[in-house]
Amino acid sequence: MINYDQFLSRSAEQMRGSAIRKMGTVLAQSHEIISFAPGYPSPETFAWHEFADITRELLSGADGNVLQYGPTRGYKPLLESIAAIMEQRGARTSVDQLLITTGSQQGLDLVARVLLDPGDVVLVELPTYTGAITAFRNVQAAMVGVPQEEDGIDLAALDATYARVTAEGRRVRLLYVVPNFQNPTGLLIGLDKRKRLLEWADRRNILIVEDDPYRELYFDSVSEAEVRPIRADDEHGRVIYLSSFSKTLAPGYRVAWIDGPAPLVGKFEIAKQAEDLCTGGLDQRVVYEAIRRGVLARQIPKLRRYYQEKRDVMVDALTQAFGSSVTWPTPRGGFFLWATLPSVVNSDAMITRAVENGVIYVAGEAFFVNGEGRNLIRLAFSSASKDQIREGVARLSKTVREEIAAIEAPASRG
Numbered sequence: 001m002i003n004y005d006q007f008l009s010r011s012a013e014q015m016r017g018s019a020i021r022k023m024g025t026v027l028a029q030s031h032e033i034i035s036f037a038p039g040y041p042s043p044e045t046f047a048w049h050e051f052a053d054i055t056r057e058l059l060s061g062a063d064g065n066v067l068q069y070g071p072t073r074g075y076k077p078l079l080e081s082i083a084a085i086m087e088q089r090g091a092r093t094s095v096d097q098l099l100i101t102t103g104s105q106q107g108l109d110l111v112a113r114v115l116l117d118p119g120d121v122v123l124v125e126l127p128t129y130t131g132a133i134t135a136f137r138n139v140q141a142a143m144v145g146v147p148q149e150e151d152g153i154d155l156a157a158l159d160a161t162y163a164r165v166t167a168e169g170r171r172v173r174l175l176y177v178v179p180n181f182q183n184p185t186g187l188l189i190g191l192d193k194r195k196r197l198l199e200w201a202d203r204r205n206i207l208i209v210e211d212d213p214y215r216e217l218y219f220d221s222v223s224e225a226e227v228r229p230i231r232a233d234d235e236h237g238r239v240i241y242l243s244s245f246s247k248t249l250a251p252g253y254r255v256a257w258i259d260g261p262a263p264l265v266g267k268f269e270i271a272k273q274a275e276d277l278c279t280g281g282l283d284q285r286v287v288y289e290a291i292r293r294g295v296l297a298r299q300i301p302k303l304r305r306y307y308q309e310k311r312d313v314m315v316d317a318l319t320q321a322f323g324s325s326v327t328w329p330t331p332r333g334g335f336f337l338w339a340t341l342p343s344v345v346n347s348d349a350m351i352t353r354a355v356e357n358g359v360i361y362v363a364g365e366a367f368f369v370n371g372e373g374r375n376l377i378r379l380a381f382s383s384a385s386k387d388q389i390r391e392g393v394a395r396l397s398k399t400v401r402e403e404i405a406a407i408e409a410p411a412s413r414g
Contacts (some may be wrong), residue, residue, distance in 0.1 A: 181334025
């Protein structure tokens with residue numbers, strides 16, 4: 001038997017599978033399991049009829065380029081439409097600052113491969129998005145976490161962390177943040193704090209990677225001004241901005257974008273040529289037509305109402321099932337609720353019991369780069385139906401009660 005580990009690169013040796021994808025595999029094993037694990041949009045929200053009409057026209061054969069290779073940078077009419085979207089978000093840009101990517105995850109991979117050498121430090125929120133952890137780990141970068149406050153990343157802790165890391169002789173290259181309804185916590189970085197982050201980045205000569213897939217999915221308690229991108233106030237080219245159509249149109253199209261300083265975007269384009277040469281041409285055309293025909297504009301208000309109702313159902317179910325024994329910040333947008341379980345519970349160890357009871361979640365440790373998160377869980381309310389949310393929370397409550405009883409039983413016997 002060949003030991004294939006001997007052929008692995010150093011970066012491959014450090015690769016770890018996604019905890020979220022792992023839970024997706026568990027879900028596939030049984031249709032009886034209610035999943036709060038992957039943050040999938042609900043298929044009920046997809047504009048099926050509009051997509052069918054668009055695709056039928058595109059595949060008529062009238063334009064042979066629809067199924068042809070395209071430019072690495074992306075389909076130009078789509079790039080121009082994204083530039084208009086960025087301007088609506090308060091961030092002026094141009095086509096030479098934009099690059100279409102195969103999902104935001106490819107954007108993270110390009111940023112990591114172009115900007116990070118092995119051993120370089122990326123500062124991240126505690127907790128942070130697992131896909132970013134994967135992308136940075138794959139290039140052998142080191143991640144150092146910074147705690148969050150109710151309005152996002154703790155700026156005092158951020159600067160103290162930077163000072164400590166650089167005093168150790170290590171090079172800090174990037175700060176990675178998810179400012180709008182962060183995955184996993186659902187937190188929103190305050191407006192004043194966003195501006196102060198830019199000031200900090202200028203002072204410390206750091207680039208900010210702003211990952212913003214949930215910006216459009218804000219609920220009633222949030223104003224348009226509160227989700228203004230950090231990129232919108234960037235006057236010195238400090239921000240690399242990532243966003244996507246996965247949460248607003250459909251993730252199956254795998255169309256996202258990077259907006260950043262033109263010299264860096266040019267390098268990302270070259271790196272992308274080694275990955276896929278070009279994003280799917282048909283996907284880009286469908287997304288462009290969905291924008292041009294007003295499908296996207298009509299979808300967004302519906303999505304906000306739809307996911308707010310799901311959020312409300314989950315909050316109500318958790319309150320009834322757990323009372324004050326489980327706590328969470330109520331998300332004001334996005335797909336996720338971040339729950340703190342009783343301190344005796346190890347949420348990763350409890351997954352087996354949860355599966356037996358017919359419910360799954362993502363354990364909190366997957367989102368931390370410092371080993372924390374033992375009694376935390378991320379619950380996605382986006383794809384489960386309202387009835388499934390209620391039943392899933394009931395199953396989760398049963399799981400937690402059983403887990404605590406099992407933990408306490410040896411102590412009571414002693």
